[in-house]
Amino acid sequence: MNCLEISGEVSHVDLVRYTPAGIPALNLTLKHSSEQIEANLKRTINCELSAKIMGNNALIPVxxxxxxxxxxxxxxxxxxxxxxxxxxxxxxxx
Structure with missing residues (x-):
C-alpha cells in the first residue's frame, strides 16, 4: 500500500506547466508541523515535502x-x- 494523508502550509509553488501530452502539472512544497507518538514518546515533526499535482487539480489556485x-x-x-x-x-x- 502506498497512501499518504498530510496537512501543512504551502511554502513554495511553481507556475502551472503542461506535459507534452497537454496535462496540467504543478510543483509545490508543503511544510508540515505536528506532534506524533513514537515508541510511547512524543515527537515533534517539522518537515518539508516536495509535491506534484497533475491533471485538473493542478488548475486549482494554490x-x-x-x-x-x-x-x-x-x-x-x-x-x-x-x-x-x-x-x-x-x-x-x-
Whole structure:
C-alpha cells in the first residue's frame, strides 16, 4: 500500500506547466508541523515535502501560505530519478 494523508502550509509553488501530452502539472512544497507518538514518546515533526499535482487539480489556485489537507502517494520524482516526491490526488483548504 502506498497512501499518504498530510496537512501543512504551502511554502513554495511553481507556475502551472503542461506535459507534452497537454496535462496540467504543478510543483509545490508543503511544510508540515505536528506532534506524533513514537515508541510511547512524543515527537515533534517539522518537515518539508516536495509535491506534484497533475491533471485538473493542478488548475486549482494554490498560493504560498495556504493551509491544506492532502491525500496522495509517494513516487519517483521522474523516470530517471530515485528521489521521492508526494503526488497529490486530493486537496482540501483548511
Amino acid at each position: 498560493k504560498i501560505g495556504d493551509r491544506i489537507k492532502t491525500k496522495g502517494f509517494i513516487g519517483n520524482k521522474s523516470a530517471k530519478s530515485n528521489q521521492l516526491i508526494f503526488h497529490i490526488n486530493f486537496i482540501e483548504y483548511l
